Amino acid sequence: MRAALITQPRTLELQEVPAPTPGPGQVRVRVGATGVCGTDVHLFDGHFHARLPLIPGHEIAGVIDQVGAGVRELEEGQLVALDPVIACGQCWACRRGQRQHCLRFEALGVTQAGGFAQYVLAPAANAYPVRHLSVAEAAFAEPLGCVAWGILRLRPEPGSNALLFGAGPIGLLLMQALLVSGVTEVTVVDPVAERLALAKSLGASHTVQTGPSMAQALRDLEPHGFDIVAEATGIPSVVEDMPRYAAVGGKLLIFGVAPEEATVRISPYDIFQRDLSLIGSFSLNATIPLALNWLESGRIRVEPLISHRMPLEELHKALEYKEHPGMGNALKVLITPEG
Ligand SMILES: [Zn+2]
Ligand SMILES: [Zn+2]
Known part of the structure; x- marks a missing residue:
């Protein structure tokens, strides 16, 4: 599959890498749209203790195309929005209901492969089925969850x-x-x-x-x-x-x-x-359902916020827009790996 990788600080490479296969409890999502965010610029700069090489992108929506063993509730062909926060569920913070402060914090597109690729793996528990939304609107579930x-x-x-x-x-x-x-x-x-x-x-x-x-x-x-x-x-x-x-x-x-x-x-x-x-207020904490309610009810509108839709090849330009507010009159830039 094609993927954009940060190989070292301030170096972005488009590479052909093996498409991942879902393990037990995981789903594979064919990425439809991933939003570009200030966090991606920080990762590009090598901050946030980025473990490189990394496929960034944490505002992800797409269609499930493979499910791993033991996955319930989800099936192939479903449009989902992903919660990037992967919490252990067992540490002191998780037990207090503070998933985003998990002591073993992992996140899609931050510490693990994210959405600037054709496919991404996610724990099934992180994939939220979406109804009555376009894939572009669904990509707002994460920022709206924050x-x-x-x-x-x-x-x-x-x-x-x-x-x-x-x-x-x-x-x-x-x-x-x-x-x-x-x-x-x-x-x-x-x-x-x-x-x-x-x-x-x-x-x-x-x-x-x-x-x-x-x-x-x-x-x-x-x-x-x-x-x-x-x-x-x-x-x-x-x-x-x-x-x-x-x-x-x-x-x-x-x-x-x-x-x-x-x-x-x-x-x-x-x-x-x-x-x-x-x-x-830091990150998001099991708030994707609330975000989806707002989006699906039409009470919060996101289409007017989308200024650009770009292919993976142009992620570089999208990061530049993010670094220089006002450049290209950019608001939200979505990367659409399938073009
Ligand atoms: Zn973000
Ligand atoms: Zn934890």
Whole structure:
């Protein structure tokens, strides 16, 4: 089969490799679409303790074409979305229901062969049957599963309002998830006008462009601050400014992936005195079913977020788009190995 491999840091090679055969409890999936994500760039750079060579790609959807011994519930020909997190089920974290913190953490496309290939193996328990969705929509189950975990962590109050920094693909998923989870109004901030227009068309109540007048514009909208302030930027200076936009009793959600070594200055007195909550959200935790419910109900729309569909041969270009936001006007890029 054809596969894209990171052979060493910053080297991507398209290779012909043997197609895998499913062992007991595994299924083989013919990949229909795999989303390109910032994590893939980190792996390409050799971060995340990447064990190379590696076939990356963890936002995977496709059709089961072989099932291993002992697989129940699934059969050949079924369209599935894959949960990339492979948890041992036995360690301290797994026993506390924190699969994404498994002490023997493995993940498709991160520590094991992923979806930038014609075929991928997955434990049957990680393959979720999909109904009424295209394979491209199903490839959003993983990023939306991460958003779903963020929503479960955040627990938005009914009728609350939210301020969201970042209108990239993840920000636009998070915005829609807030709106189907009890939040009445979401104000979206981003430097790119086209992204703000898309946010508006997907349900943002207000949009504000990043710039010198931004702080005043946000104060004019909500003089007492927002109940929820979330970010999907990974930019430390954005995180640092979040408390000033929060209402008393407000919740701050850090959703973007900041550089590991970055630090920010936040006033403990401010967090204390205004009853603020600071919430993190890592990866996904058995939240693919919630993501699929949102997608299958049509309540969260992902087609408008797809800017490119590329063959495996162009994964290199897709990673470049991810490294340089704004390049190629890219939002979500899907790799479609079957062309
Ligand atoms: Zn991802
Ligand atoms: Zn475990």
